[in-house]
Amino acid sequence: MARITVPNDLDAHWMPFTANRQFKAAPRLLVGAKDMYYTSHDGRQVLDGCAGLWCVNAGHGRDKISEAVARQISEMDYSPSFQMGHPLSFELASRLVELAPDGIDHVFYCNSGSEAVDTALKMALAYHRIRGEGSRTRLIGRERGYHGVGFGGISVGGIVSNRKHFGTLLSGVDHLRHTHDPARNAFSWGQPEHGAELADDLERLVALHDASTIAAVIVEPIAGSTGVLIPPKGYLKRLREICDRHGILLIFDEVICGFGRTGKAFGADSFEVTPDLMTTAKGITNGAVPMGAVFAKKEIYDTFMTGPEHLIEFFHGYTYSGHPLACAAALATLDIYAEEKLFDRAANLSEYFGKAAHALRDLPNVIDIRNYGMVAAVELSPRAGEPTKRAYEIFVRAYEQGVLLRFTGDIIAISPPLIIDEAQIDHLYAVLAEAIKATA
Numbered sequence: 024m025a026r027i028t029v030p031n032d033l034d035a036h037w038m039p040f041t042a043n044r045q046f047k048a049a050p051r052l053l054v055g056a057k058d059m060y061y062t063s064h065d066g067r068q069v070l071d072g073c074a075g076l077w078c079v080n081a082g083h084g085r086d087k088i089s090e091a092v093a094r095q096i097s098e099m100d101y102s103p104s105f106q107m108g109h110p111l112s113f114e115l116a117s118r119l120v121e122l123a124p125d126g127i128d129h130v131f132y133c134n135s136g137s138e139a140v141d142t143a144l145k146m147a148l149a150y151h152r153i154r155g156e157g158s159r160t161r162l163i164g165r166e167r168g169y170h171g172v173g174f175g176g177i178s179v180g181g182i183v184s185n186r187k188h189f190g191t192l193l194s195g196v197d198h199l200r201h202t203h204d205p206a207r208n209a210f211s212w213g214q215p216e217h218g219a220e221l222a223d224d225l226e227r228l229v230a231l232h233d234a235s236t237i238a239a240v241i242v243e244p245i246a247g248s249t250g251v252l253i254p255p256k257g258y259l260k261r262l263r264e265i266c267d268r269h270g271i272l273l274i275f276d277e278v279i280c281g282f283g284r285t286g287k288a289f290g291a292d293s294f295e296v297t298p299d300l301m302t303t304a305k306g307i308t309n310g311a312v313p314m315g316a317v318f319a320k321k322e323i324y325d326t327f328m329t330g331p332e333h334l335i336e337f338f339h340g341y342t343y344s345g346h347p348l349a350c351a352a353a354l355a356t357l358d359i360y361a362e363e364k365l366f367d368r369a370a371n372l373s374e375y376f377g378k379a380a381h382a383l384r385d386l387p388n389v390i391d392i393r394n395y396g397m398v399a400a401v402e403l404s405p406r407a408g409e410p411t412k413r414a415y416e417i418f419v420r421a422y423e424q425g426v427l428l429r430f431t432g433d434i435i436a437i438s439p440p441l442i443i444d445e446a447q448i449d450h451l452y453a454v455l456a457e458a459i460k461a462t463a
Contacts, residue, residue, distance in 0.1 A: 051422060056083035059440060059447055061427060069422065072451050073429040074440045077247060077279045078310035081359045082442040088311050088355040095351035104132070104344040112345035115353050119307075119316065122288045122357075124297040129324040131317045131337075132345035136278035137171025139302035139315035140241070144175045145339055146300060147239035147272045150323050156270075159238040160195050163228060163271075167201040169248035170241060170276050170302075179241050182249055197232065199224045199240070203252050205402075209391045210384055211253065212377060218255030222262045225271075234269035239300075244290025247279035250434035251400030253393050259296040272299040272323075278315075282306030283360065283441050285396035286370030293396065299323060309356040314349035365441045369397045375445055379452040380437065386459045388413065398438045401455070405433045413462055420458035426451055 033047045053069070055062035059082055061069040074080055081088075095111070102109040116130040131146070133139050144162055151159035164170065164179030171177075177185050178193035181201065186192065200221055208215035225240060244259065246252040266273040275298040280290030283306065287293045291301065300323065304315035327336040343349070360366060373396050380399035381392050391402040403413050414430040421428050429436040435455065439447070 058082045058084065059443055067425060070426045070439075070447060070451055070454075072421075072426050072437050072439050072455075074306075074438050075310050076305070076429075077284070077438050078305035080283050080306040080441050081309045081356060081363070081365060082440040085309060085311075085355070085359060087359055088309055088352050091351040091355035092312065092348050095347050099347055102347055104340060104342065104346075109345075109347055109350075111347060111350035111354060115345075115350045115357075118354065118357050119318070123301070123318050124289065124291045126297055126320050127301060127318045128321050129319045131319065132349075133304075133315040133317070133341050134313045134343050134346070134349075135171065135315045136276070136302060136304035137173045137176050137315075138341060139278065139304055139317050140170040140179075140276060141173040141175040142315075142317045142339060143241070143274050143300045143302050144179065144239065146317065146319065146323065146337070147274065149337065150272065150326055151238050153326055153329065156235070158235050159270075161232055161237045162193070162196050163199060163225065163237060163240040164196065165199040165201060165242050165246075167203065167249040167252065168198075168241070168243060168246060168276075170243075171278070195236075197228050199228070199242070201246070201249075201252065202255055202258060203250075204255075205391050208255070208393075210381065211393055212381065213395055214253055215255045215393075219257035219261055221255065222258050222265060225262060225265045229265075229269055229271075234271065237269070237271050239272040239274050240266055241274040241276060243276045243278075244280045244294055244296075245285065245395060245398065247398070247436070247438075248431055250402065250431050251393055251395075251398055251436050253395045254294065259294045263296050263298075266299075274298055274300045274302065276302045278302055278304045279398075279438075282356075283366040283369045284398055284438065286373050287366055307356065308349055308352040309359070311356070312346070312349040312352040313343075314346070314353060363442075369441045372441075372443070372445075372448070373397055376443075376448055379448050383452065383456055383459065386456060388462075389459065397441060397443075398436070400437070401435045401459070403433045403435070403459075416462045417455070417458045420461055421454050424454045424458065426454040428455065 052064035053061045054064050119130050120128045133142050162179050166181035168181040170180045178196045181198050202218050202221050207217040277289050281303040285293040299320050301318040308314045377394040380394050384392050388403045390404050393400050406413050414433045418430040
């Protein structure tokens with residue numbers, strides 16, 4: 024039973040990605056979690072409709088994970104990650120590459136999606152330099168892309184609010200156009216029919232900058248935090264072809280898509296496109312302990328393994344890379360995914376989940392619904408002069424009725440733990456529907 028308490032002073036905590044004054048006037052505090060539900064500070068059960076922050080794919084309070092972490096901390100709380108190692112990090116890496124697409128067979132650890140992105144970008148730059156193509160320093164992101172909050176990630180990212188306060192960011196960065204096209208693709212089921220040609224925007228940037236200056240392109244298979252933008256049919260394959268033609272590395276940011284959200288291990292599997300580098304975090308430990316990882320193709324790793332063997336090949340890493348507790352949590356999480364066949368469960372539930380989402384299409388102010396696997400978005404028309412406020416009010420109303428959702432701009436995102444059942448899906452969307460109807 025969770026201890027229910029409200030702090031006597033909320034002022035000292037500067038909260039991330041939160042309207043602090045608004046929140047502290049009417050706080051929403053979570054004090055416990057089990058399976059599909061949080062417990063609120065006022066003792067209510069709140070259905071988790073967003074897997075925490077896209078990360079608790081196997082549901083909350085999993086005994087296998089907590090027992091593994093407790094066992095590990097009693098044996099060894101910390102191990103240095105530079106010039107030393109511990110067994111679990113190697114065991115986990117082997118397990119992870121077994122899940123990865125063919126050809127991706129090395130893992131570099133970090134502690135978050137933001138760190139994974141910065142790591143992958145540095146790998147790409149260093150890879151070309153080692154190969155004698157040091158002129159390849161340009162990085163290409165995409166408008167509306169989200170790649171965490173490091174300076175590398177916000178530089179290649181394309182969400183304006185995440186960039187505008189922080190100066191010129193990294194130099195030598197350009198952006199593809201985003202793929203959101205409601206005029207042609209509104210209310211698409213799964214991958215939109217239109218928009219593969221938007222990948223040709225990369226050819227425009229190659230012509231502008233010359234391929235010899237471009238190191239890598241980074242995109243999310245499904246752009247999550249910007250409001251669940253599903254890639255048009257053929258778009259990612261065309262990006263892969265263009266990158267191959269010009270010797271550019273392709274990086275998939277799988278921080279949200281990874282570990283079952285699309286109905287397979289990774290978005291790369293669902294969309295049948297293998298990147299050169301792949302960033303992950305969130306679901307790797309079911310959100311229990313912070314962890315991130317970059318997956319790399321063999322040829323990238325082998326390129327670094329040159330020169331005298333006593334020299335460090337890649338001057339990069341973190342104090343907590345491959346932390347023993349994170350590795351223990353990740354191994355237990357992978358066991359749960361396999362034993363409960365949660366990726367298959369997500370694939371099997373996706374049609375029911377998608378139909379429930381699209382059933383909201385005729386509600387007031389709904390202008391688009393999109394879905395893939397176990398993620399969906401309901402886009403709302405913004406109020407004149409009050410962007411994001413309608414979605415915020417729906418988010419609050421749903422929470423008050425016992426369902427936690429995610430809002431970004433005027434978009435409600437739904438991405439529950441993969442253990443959700445049909446009755447819980449029905450309840451989630453019924454509460455969302457009532458919240459939409461009650462919000463002018």
